[in-house]
Amino acid sequence: MQKRIEVGILGATGMVGQHFIKFLQGHPWFDLTWLGASDRSAGKRYKDAMTWHLAGGTPDSVANLVVEDCKPGNAPRLLFSAMDAGVATEIERAFAEAGHVVVSNSKNHRMERDVPLLVPEINPDHLKLVAHQHARGWKGQIVTNPNCSTVMLTMGLAALKPFGITRVIATTMQAISGAGYPGVPSMDIMGNVIPYIGGEEEKMQQETQKIMGEFRGDHIEPLAAKVSAHCNRVAVVDGHTVTVSVEFSSKPSEADLIRAIDVFKSLPQDRNLPSAPARPVIYMHEANRPQPRKDAERERGMTVFVGRMRKCPVFDYKFVSMGHNTVRGAAGAAVLNAELMQSEGMLD
Numbered sequence: 001m002q003k004r005i006e007v008g009i010l011g012a013t014g015m016v017g018q019h020f021i022k023f024l025q026g027h028p029w030f031d032l033t034w035l036g037a038s039d040r041s042a043g044k045r046y047k048d049a050m051t052w053h054l055a056g057g058t059p060d061s062v063a064n065l066v067v068e069d070c071k072p073g074n075a076p077r078l079l080f081s082a083m084d085a086g087v088a089t090e091i092e093r094a095f096a097e098a099g100h101v102v103v104s105n106s107k108n109h110r111m112e113r114d115v116p117l118l119v120p121e122i123n124p125d126h127l128k129l130v131a132h133q134h135a136r137g138w139k140g141q142i143v144t145n146p147n148c149s150t151v152m153l154t155m156g157l158a159a160l161k162p163f164g165i166t167r168v169i170a171t172t173m174q175a176i177s178g179a180g181y182p183g184v185p186s187m188d189i190m191g192n193v194i195p196y197i198g199g200e201e202e203k204m205q206q207e208t209q210k211i212m213g214e215f216r217g218d219h220i221e222p223l224a225a226k227v228s229a230h231c232n233r234v235a236v237v238d239g240h241t242v243t244v245s246v247e248f249s250s251k252p253s254e255a256d257l258i259r260a261i262d263v264f265k266s267l268p269q270d271r272n273l274p275s276a277p278a279r280p281v282i283y284m285h286e287a288n289r290p291q292p293r294k295d296a297e298r299e300r301g302m303t304v305f306v307g308r309m310r311k312c313p314v315f316d317y318k319f320v321s322m323g324h325n326t327v328r329g330a331a332g333a334a335v336l337n338a339e340l341m342q343s344e345g346m347l348d
Contacts, residue, residue, distance in 0.1 A: 005347060006076035007338075008034030010091060010346050012067065013050035015181045016082035016105055019331035025059055026296030027179035027335070028274050029342065034075050035067050042069040051179050057347075060332060071096035077140075078347060080334050081106055092142055099139035101347060103332050103338045107199075110144045113219050117144050119151060119212050119333070120340040121280045122158045123216045127344060132218055141346075145337055148178050148329025149200060149208040149231065154244045154303035155281055155328075159264035160257055161212060164249030165225045167315060170204065171243045172229065175236040175292065178325045184233060194233040222336035239292025240325040247315040257317060258283055258309055273339040275332055277303040290322040301327030302336070 007024070011017045012035035024032045027244035047063040068075065069085070070091050081092055081104035088106035095102050109115045114132040118124075130141045142284045146154065149172045153299035157165060174197065176183050188194065252260075261283045268276035283306050284290050290305035298305075301324030312318040323329060342348055 004031050005029055005342070006033045007078045007080060008032070008036060008075045008234050009080050009082060009093070010036045010070050010102075012046070013037045014082055015053060015177070016330050017328065018052060018054050018328045020021070020080050020082055020258065020334070021059060021062055021124055022054055022056075022326065023331045023335055024273075025061065029339065030078070030335070033065075035062060035065050036070040036075065036079075037067050039069055041067045041253050049290055061164045073102065075100065075294035077101055078338060079103070079218065080203060080323045080331075080338070082331075091218065094144050096133070096138045096140040101140055101341070102142045103334045103341070104142060104144045105334050106144070109142050110146065111210065115142050115144055117146055117207060118337045118340070119146060119154055119158075120268045120276070120336050121264075122154055123215075124267045124340060126220060127341065127346065129218075129220070130217055130346070138244055143337055143341065144166065145330070145333040146211060147200065147203045148325040149174055149240050149242060150204050150211070150323075151329045151333060152240050152304055152321050152323045153204060154208055154211050154311045155323065156214065156242065156244055156306050157208075157246065157317065159260040160235075160246065160248070161282060162260070163252045163257070164238065165212070165223065165246060166249050167247040168208070168225055169245045169315070170202075170227070170229045172200075172231045173234045173241040174200075174231060174232065175234070175240055175325055176210065177238050177240050178240065178329075179233065189235050192235065195230075197233055200231040201229040204231065236292050238324055238326060239296030239322055240293060240329060241290070241317065241320065241322045245312045245315045245318040245322050248317075251316070252319065254309055254311070261306055268336060268340060273336060273343060274343045275300070275302060275339055279303060281306055283307065283309070290320060292322060295322060296324040298334070302332050304328060
């Protein structure tokens with residue numbers, strides 16, 4: 001790129017906002033120049049407006065930036081949204097109406113008919129939906145990334161779609177970092193499994209069908225497969241694990257499935273986008289892998305790891321999929337979405 005792009009973050013003081021800041025440090029295309037948060041933080045220097053919860057301390061590049069209110073005005077055109085779902089709808093729409101490109105991690109717009117729910121390796125053609133947003137009177141646009149657990153499931157399934165996915169059952173073991181800060185009380189999660197995360201199962205089921213569905217001009221035709229999810233919070237810091245059973249319309253062999261995963265890549269790899277891992281999905285042959293503690297941080301947290309492919313006595317096959325929930329499942333996912341959009345000429 002000849003010209004660098006200024007970017008901002010909506011909801012910069014929260015945990016996901018901090019992950020955006022960390023992930024954007026040293027980015028070859030994007031310069032982080034603007035931080036937005038609630039009116040409680042507006043007017044303060046960033047280092048005084050929040051408590052930094054990630055390793056390494058507050059980056060010097062943002063420590064003295066003055067936090068702005070989350071209202072259109074002097075923000076750069078490209079904004080990453082880490083807004084809380086309780087306020088994201090109105091704020092993101094206000095920026096889109098004013099001409100900003102909002103790349104959002106929030107859930108609020110994911111299932112809207114004209115908003116792409118994007119995983120660049122799986123459904124880059126869904127970006128064509130953006131053209132229909134102008135009918136709302138927006139001068140800008142909104143693009144979303146999925147729920148963090150949905151990313152791990154769909155990336156695990158992506159290479160297997162050609163075999164005709166008909167039914168999926170997915171059970172998650174989700175890290176506590178997915179609950180934000182302060183998250184789940186220690187007395188509730190230590191030595192425990194919490195078998196309920198509000199709204200999570202419904203999101204996984206619906207989002208998977210949209211992401212893996214087909215672009216039909218002005219909408220997405222959902223994947224016809226039935227998807228059932230069980231979602232659990234476990235005492236792991238980072239890294240969501242999903243165990244998956246899947247049925248196919250064709251009858252591939254185990255070797256066929258592993259080979260498909262081994263060779264899988266897509267547009268982000270072909271275009272060598274800065275945040276795209278060389279191998280978006282890596283199959284691990286060890287009997288006890290992947291594991292969050294050993295594998296979530298690898299490849300900058302942008303690769304999803306799959307293992308334990310084997311016959312399923314109820315469906316056809318079952319396997320394990322795992323990835324970094326706050327990177328590939330949140331901040332890194334949104335940054336990769338913006339990189340794909342730039343490579344498509346959508347940020348010019």
